[in-house]
Amino acid sequence: xxxxxxxxxxxxxxxVVRKPSRSEYWVLFRVCVLGMTVxxxxxxxxxxxxxxxxxxxxL
Numbered sequence: 001x002x003x004x005x006x007x008x009x010x011x012x013x014x015x016v017v018r019k020p021s022r023s024e025y026w027v028l029f030r031v032c033v034l035g036m037t038v039x040x041x042x043x044x045x046x047x048x049x050x051x052x053x054x055x056x057x058x059l
Contacts, residue, residue, distance in 0.1 A: 020028070
């Protein structure tokens with residue numbers, strides 16, 4: 001009965017969903033760009049600090 005339950009849940013979701021508006025797409029785009037920027041900055045800082053620490057230790 002797992003397949004039947006899955007199909008019922010899928011049909012319930014499809015009845016509720018709708019296409020996002022242009023403003024919702026724009027908000028999602030900005031949030032994604034902000035998230036990627038923050039993760040990129042963290043990655044850069046970790047790389048930069050590891051380079052400084054390695055140079056100070058003499059590696």
